[in-house]
Structures are given as structure tokens and as C-alpha cells.
Amino acid sequence: MKHHINFTVNGDDYSLAVDPWRTLNELLREDLNLTGTKLGCGTGDCGACTVMVDGRTVSSCLTLAVSINGKSVTTVEGLAPSGEELHPIQEAFIKTGAIQCGFCTAGMELSALHLLNNNPEPTEKEIRSGLSGNLCRCTGYNQIVEAISVAAEQIRDSEPEKEER
Amino acid sequence: MRLPKFEYFEPKTLEAALNLLTQNGNNAHLLAGGTDVLVKMRNGRLKPKAVIGLQGIENLNGIHFDSGKGLTIGATAKLAEVASHPDVLKHYPALAQAAQVMANVQVRNMGTIAGNLCNAAPSAENAPPLMAMGAEVAVANLQGDRRIALDQFFRGPGLTAMEHGEIMTSIFVPFPVPKSGASYKRVSARCGVDIAAVCVSAWVALDGEVCKDSKIVLGAVAPTPIRAVGAESFMREQTWTQELIETAAALAVQESKPISDVRASADYRKKMVAVLTLRALEQAYERAIKN
Ligand SMILES: Cc1cc2nc3c(=O)[nH]c(=O)nc-3n(C[C@H](O)[C@H](O)[C@H](O)COP(=O)(O)OP(=O)(O)OC[C@H]3O[C@@H](n4cnc5c(N)ncnc54)[C@H](O)[C@@H]3O)c2cc1C
Ligand code: FES
Ligand code: FES
Numbered sequence: 001m002k003h004h005i006n007f008t009v010n011g012d013d014y015s016l017a018v019d020p021w022r023t024l025n026e027l028l029r030e031d032l033n034l035t036g037t038k039l040g041c042g043t044g045d046c047g048a049c050t051v052m053v054d055g056r057t058v059s060s061c062l063t064l065a066v067s068i069n070g071k072s073v074t075t076v077e078g079l080a081p082s083g084e085e086l087h088p089i090q091e092a093f094i095k096t097g098a099i100q101c102g103f104c105t106a107g108m109e110l111s112a113l114h115l116l117n118n119n120p121e122p123t124e125k126e127i128r129s130g131l132s133g134n135l136c137r138c139t140g141y142n143q144i145v146e147a148i149s150v151a152a153e154q155i156r157d158s159e160p161e162k163e164e165r
Numbered sequence: 166m167r168l169p170k171f172e173y174f175e176p177k178t179l180e181a182a183l184n185l186l187t188q189n190g191n192n193a194h195l196l197a198g199g200t201d202v203l204v205k206m207r208n209g210r211l212k213p214k215a216v217i218g219l220q221g222i223e224n225l226n227g228i229h230f231d232s233g234k235g236l237t238i239g240a241t242a243k244l245a246e247v248a249s250h251p252d253v254l255k256h257y258p259a260l261a262q263a264a265q266v267m268a269n270v271q272v273r274n275m276g277t278i279a280g281n282l283c284n285a286a287p288s289a290e291n292a293p294p295l296m297a298m299g300a301e302v303a304v305a306n307l308q309g310d311r312r313i314a315l316d317q318f319f320r321g322p323g324l325t326a327m328e329h330g331e332i333m334t335s336i337f338v339p340f341p342v343p344k345s346g347a348s349y350k351r352v353s354a355r356c357g358v359d360i361a362a363v364c365v366s367a368w369v370a371l372d373g374e375v376c377k378d379s380k381i382v383l384g385a386v387a388p389t390p391i392r393a394v395g396a397e398s399f400m401r402e403q404t405w406t407q408e409l410i411e412t413a414a415a416l417a418v419q420e421s422k423p424i425s426d427v428r429a430s431a432d433y434r435k436k437m438v439a440v441l442t443l444r445a446l447e448q449a450y451e452r453a454i455k456n
């Protein structure tokens with residue numbers, strides 16, 4: 001039996017019926033055509049499918065679509081809603097050469113966002129452990145770590161009023 | 166790679182969940198964070214006809230601390246919430262550590278302690294610190310509730326003292342007695358991300374320099390997490406010395422029954438039991454003298 005669910009993705013409201021055995025990853029990629037979120041291993045190991053649900057990163061391959069009823073989802077498409085102006089994390093990934101094939105990038109950026117939301121000034125070690133659930137076959141990680149510290153600085157500089165508190 | 170088909174239920178109350186579980190018999194399977202269940206369903210090891218999600222049940226996700234009494238962790242509280250809870254960090258650092266180092270950020274944002282225990286992997290990482298600290302689990306069925314000491318809970322890989330038709334509702338950890346301390350140590354191939362090849366938890370209670378009581382729990386070196394009872398009783402009422410803990414570590418090695426698998430050889434595991442038991446006892450002692 002299909003289940004009727006209501007949820008938001010990147011601020012847009014959705015209301016639709018899903019089969020219970022479908023994952024959030026399938027819902028996003030196949031039904032909503034949001035293919036920025038990737039599918040790698042399907043078993044929680046690689047992080048390519050990472051999205052945010054109610055502000056926390058999850059593996060969309062291990063999340064049932066029915067379970068997001070009433071929740072709000074953020075995908076990589078939501079980082080740069082206009083499609084023109086990029087998020088500081090995305091800018092930093094480009095600037096530091098943290099993207100090669102790009103397959104891991106969407107998941108990496110969501111993990112980076114989760115990290116910086118909780119810890120605006122992470123150490124290198126904290127960045128590395130924040131990315132513990134994301135694998136990259138190309139970059140060797142150093143550029144990604146650098147991108148996140150560049151992005152952290154950028155975000156801090158653009159929010160001076162927060163720093164004073 | 167797709168999940169097999171199933172019916173999904175998301176009951177709002179524990180009673181409704183228990184009824185669904187009983188009505189659907191062996192075709193039903195409970196789902197908390199899904200980080201074990203969905204992996205098993207994907208690779209065909211689990212094909213339930215009915216999946217009962219626990220996340221919608223009210224008041225099952227709380228973490229409550231009562232100083233003097235202890236800590237109660239609701240069955241659907243997330244690993245990340247347990248690991249970052251101020252009272253857990255302050256009074257139960259060994260548990261915070263186990264919940265923090267296991268898996269990765271995403272899995273900790275989804276998975277639960279109860280799921281980790283009910284899944285009953287020999288390597289379940291929250292089991293050693295919880296067993297060492299004398300935890301009990303609360304289990305509900307249609308007839309009522311019962312409590313099971315965690316060191317009586319595990320029966321084999323994937324097997325527990327719970328029966329079909331039962332749901333774990335919470336985990337209770339007693340308030341640490343004065344001059345006691347617990348610790349958690351693990352090794353794995355890929356630092357945190359990988360499931361532990363060996364993990365050890367120690368708990369000690371001191372009276373001056375005398376070890377009044379101790380618990381040593383070994384993970385991933387037997388079909389279930391096990392207490393090294395020989396090592397524990399050897400330490401009881403003895404003066405704390407380097408020699409004492411070295412001998413206890415050697416006894417713990419004798420009590421472990423590891424196998425060789427993809428994560429480590431039996432031989433390496435035995436060596437690591439010695440190293441980790443020693444380190445775990447040292448840290449438990451450090452914490453006990455400060456407590
Ligand atoms: C990439 C990855 C890495 C991992 N790394 C580790 C690791 O390092 N260490 C480790 O120990 N584990 C690890 N795991 C395993 C898993 O994440 C943990 O065991 C987790 O705690 C399971 O919790 P859950 O809520 O997701 O359980 P679920 O998958 O929802 O459930 C697990 C089992 O418990 C049962 N269950 C759940 N809740 C209840 C309840 N309240 N009452 C009765 N039965 C219940 C379910 O029916 C099922 O059989 C990893 C998993 C993945 C995918
Ligand atoms: S596809 Fe989800 S973690 Fe790899
Ligand atoms: S850029 Fe190719 S996997 Fe990371």
C-alpha cells in the first residue's frame with residue numbers, strides 16, 4: 001500500500017504517495033529529478049548519497065522515503081538555489097581543486113555544511129572526522145579538507161555580527 | 166540493489182506497536198534508525214513482510230539523567246544525541262566515547278543504542294561500556310514490562326534474551342558510585358569508520374589503592390560481547406599495581422575466543438585484547454581516582 005507523505009525539499013513543499021520500500025535516495029533522484037544527490041554503495045559506507053533531514057546529515061540510501069513525512073530535506077541543489085550564485089562551500093571546493101570527477105562532491109558538501117553549522121571554526125582533525133562518512137576516490141582528501149577550512153573562514157567573515165556574540 | 170517489497174507501519178503508541186508486532190508474527194520486523202535493517206534487506210539477508218517503524222512512538226526518544234539514580238536512554242534516541250548529551254559526557258564518558266567513535270557522522274545521526282544492542286553483533290560497540298557500567302534494558306510486551314541485565318542479554322550473534330513480540334523501550338545505566346570509573350578502547354582497520362576489530366571496556370571501583378570491584382568486557386572476540394570474569398575476580402580486593410593490571414590483561418586474553426575474519430586474525434585479536442585491556446584499566450583507574 002502506498003503511503004501519503006508531506007515534506008519539503010530545499011524549501012519547496014511536496015505531497016505525494018510513495019511505496020514503503022522506496023528509499024529517500026530513489027524518491028529524490030527518480031521522482032523529483034534531483035540527481036545532484038548520488039547513489040554509490042547503497043549500504044551506508046560511501047556518503048555519496050548524503051542529504052540533510054531536519055538539519056542533520058543522513059545517508060539517503062538507508063532512509064525510507066515514508067520516514068520523511070513532515071520533515072524538511074536539504075540536498076546539494078538547495079545550497080545554490082538560484083543556480084548562479086554558489087554557496088561559499090561550493091566556491092571553496094572549486095577554488096582549492098577539491099573536485100575531480102565530482103561523484104563524491106554533493107555528499108562532501110552536505111557533510112561540510114553539517115559540520116560548519118555545528119562547529120564554525122573546526123580544526124583540521126575535526127574536519128577530517130566530520131568527513132569520516134564520505135569517501136573520495138580522486139582527490140586524496142587534502143584539497144577537500146582545505147576547501148572546508150577556506151569555506152569556514154569565508155562564512156565567518158561574512159557574518160561579523162554573529163562573531164561578536 | 167532495491168529493497169524487497171513490504172508493508173510499512175508507523176504506530177504512534179507503544180501499545181499499537183506491540184499489537185502490530187504480535188499480529189504479524191514472524192513476518193514483522195522492527196525498524197529504529199535502519200542502519201542495520203536496511204543493509205540486511207538490501208543484501209537479501211532479511212525479507213520482512215511488515216516493517217514497523219519505531220520513530221513515530223511518542224516519548225521513546227528521551228535521554229533523562231537523575232543524579233543519584235542514573236541515566237535512562239529511550240530506544241529511539243539517536244547515537245549522536247547520546248554522544249553529545251552533557252550528562253552523558255560528564256558522568257558516562259566511556260559510553261559517550263563508544264557512541265562517538267563508532268561508524269560515521271551520518272550513521273550516528275540515524276542509528277540508535279537500542280538498535281545496536283538488539284542487532285546483537287559480536288562487535289556491537291555500545292555493549293562493552295554499558296555492560297561494564299552495569300546497565301539494564303527495559304523490554305515491553307503485551308503482558309507488561311521486564312528488565313534484563315545487559316550481561317544476561319546476549320545469546321549469540323544476532324540472538325538476544327528478547328522474544329518475538331517484545332520491544333526494547335529504554336536502557337538504564339546506574340549512577341556511578343564514588344571512586345569508580347569506566348573507559349572504552351577499540352581498534353579497527355580504518356580508524357573510526359570501520360566496525361571495531363576488538364573493543365574493550367573496563368570499570369573499576371577503588372577504596373584508596375585497593376581495587377574493590379572491577380568489570381572487564383570484551384567485544385568482537387567471542388560470539389557475543391563477554392565479561393572476562395576470571396580477570397575481574399583476580400583483581401578484586403587487591404592493591405592496584407602495574408603488575409596487577411598486567412596479569413588481569415593476560416587473564417582476559419585467555420578468556421577471549423576470537424576468530425579470524427576480514428577485519429583481523431584471531432592471533433592479532435588476542436594481542437590486542439592484552440593491549441586494550443591494559444589501557445582500559447589504566448584509564449578507568451585515572452577516572453576513578455578523580456571521581
Ligand atoms: C556504514 C556503517 C558503519 C557502521 N559502523 C558501526 C560501528 O563502527 N560499530 C557498531 O557497533 N556498529 C556499526 N554499524 C551498525 C549500526 O549502525 C549500529 O548497530 C546501530 O546502532 C544500529 O541502530 P539502528 O537504530 O540503525 O538499528 P536498526 O537497523 O533500526 O535495527 C537493528 C536491529 O535491532 C532491532 N531493534 C531496533 N530497535 C529495537 C527496539 N527498540 N526493540 C527491539 N528491537 C529493536 C531491529 O529490529 C533490528 O533487528 C554501522 C553501520 C553502517 C551502515
Ligand atoms: S550510497 Fe549511501 S552511503 Fe553509499
Ligand atoms: S572527486 Fe571523484 S570521488 Fe571525489
